[in-house]
Amino acid sequence: MFSSIEELSEKLEAAKYVTDPVTLKVIYLAAQMQKPVLAEGPPGSGKTELAKVVAIAADTTIERLQCYEGINEEKAIGKFDESLQRLYLNTLGGTSRAEWASLRRDLHTLEFFQEGPLLRALLCEKPCVLLIDEIDKVGEAFEAELLEILSDWQISIPKIGTVKARSRPFVVLTSNEVRRIGDPLRRRSLYLRFEHPTIERETRILEKRTADSHAELHGQLAGFAHALRGYTLEKPPSIAEMVDLAEALKILRVREISAELRDVLLPLIAKTPNDRKRLLLRDGFESLVFDTQRYSRDFDGTEHGEDEQVCAERRRF
Ligand SMILES: Nc1ncnc2c1ncn2[C@@H]1O[C@H](COP(=O)(O)OP(=O)(O)OP(=O)(O)O)[C@@H](O)[C@H]1O
Numbered sequence: 293m294f295s296s297i298e299e300l301s302e303k304l305e306a307a308k309y310v311t312d313p314v315t316l317k318v319i320y321l322a323a324q325m326q327k328p329v330l331a332e333g334p335p336g337s338g339k340t341e342l343a344k345v346v347a348i349a350a351d352t353t354i355e356r357l358q359c360y361e362g363i364n365e366e367k368a369i370g371k372f373d374e375s376l377q378r379l380y381l382n383t384l385g386g387t388s389r390a391e392w393a394s395l396r397r398d399l400h401t402l403e404f405f406q407e408g409p410l411l412r413a414l415l416c417e418k419p420c421v422l423l424i425d426e427i428d429k430v431g432e433a434f435e436a437e438l439l440e441i442l443s444d445w446q447i448s449i450p451k452i453g454t455v456k457a458r459s460r461p462f463v464v465l466t467s468n469e470v471r472r473i474g475d476p477l478r479r480r481s482l483y484l485r486f487e488h489p490t491i492e493r494e495t496r497i498l499e500k501r502t503a504d505s506h507a508e509l510h511g512q513l514a515g516f517a518h519a520l521r522g523y524t525l526e527k528p529p530s531i532a533e534m535v536d537l538a539e540a541l542k543i544l545r546v547r548e549i550s551a552e553l554r555d556v557l558l559p560l561i562a563k564t565p566n567d568r569k570r571l572l573l574r575d576g577f578e579s580l581v582f583d584t585q586r587y588s589r590d591f592d593g594t595e596h597g598e599d600e601q602v603c604a605e606r607r608r609f
Pocket residue numbers: 308309310311334335336337338339340341342466468497500501531532535
């Protein structure tokens with residue numbers, strides 16, 4: 293898919309995805325080793341976007357299986373197209389007993405099968421990206437079915453048999469950790485832990501994703517995000533919400549975050565009644581604005597040469 297890490301880096305950059313050097317290498321390794329990536333972390337942290345930008349970077353298509361409770365094989369793999377089978381039978385007219393066996397075989401081929409995203413991904417001539425989104429929403433039985441696809445690159449379909457992959461997709465499995473993903477799937481994947489970004493990386497994300505907003509706001513917003521996430525909110529704002537906030541400030545023609553903006557910014561940053569109450573406390577928002585200015589002035593996100601995530605996890609520990 294990618295001839296070098298440098299090529300991958302340039303292409304992700306062009307697709308407006310900001311990542312750190314270690315994550316970049318893991319994505320490259322997953323592509324080279326044909327291993328799925330299990331992307332786990334909080335909402336809005338860029339998990340789904342990763343699959344989309346890898347597809348753009350590799351100039352290929354994306355097949356997306358959106359998981360939900362009760363999803364079944366029909367949705368994921370596909371089902372026979374009964375109306376097409378009926379039409380075929382009708383056009384043939386009467387069939388002799390001798391012809392029946394071969395006709396039955398014909399009817400149970402991929403030609404009469406409406407392919408779901410998993411099968412489509414394996415049947416692509418050129419490797420595509422297969423996004424299995426929010427896998428934590430499905431049960432263990434479904435997870436077990438994925439194992440055949442992800443380790444043997446084939447699907448067993450009743451009445452058709454085993455369908456082997458024409459190409460091996462780059463697989464991204466995402467999870468918000470509603471349910472713990474089982475160890476067999478973990479074993480087969482490279483694990484990417486998504487966390488809130490450093491101020492430095494979030495500034496770059498905001499620059500990329502809201503290019504036409506006021507440049508001086510990007511660093512401020514990243515500092516604001518950092519301050520909010522240190523404020524023990526029930527639902528700290530995600531990268532996606534900070535991108536929305538940048539957009540809102542652009543619409544409001546605001547160039548600086550100040551305490552007076554509290555009431556209009558609350559619906560964008562406080563998404564539970566308790567978080568709203570906390571930020572409405574006397575001095576609550578003012579102290580955030582103070583921290584924002586401090587962080588955006590002097591915070592140097594990553595310790596030199598160290599992986600950003602490892603760094604953040606170590607600091608928390
Ligand atoms: N590393 C990044 N580089 C650029 N933009 C990013 C990055 N991470 C997140 N974003 C922005 O955040 C938005 C939301 O990201 P995404 O939908 O991938 O989140 P998610 O982790 O899949 O969330 P959820 O769990 O709610 O589905 C993206 O559309 C993009 O604008």
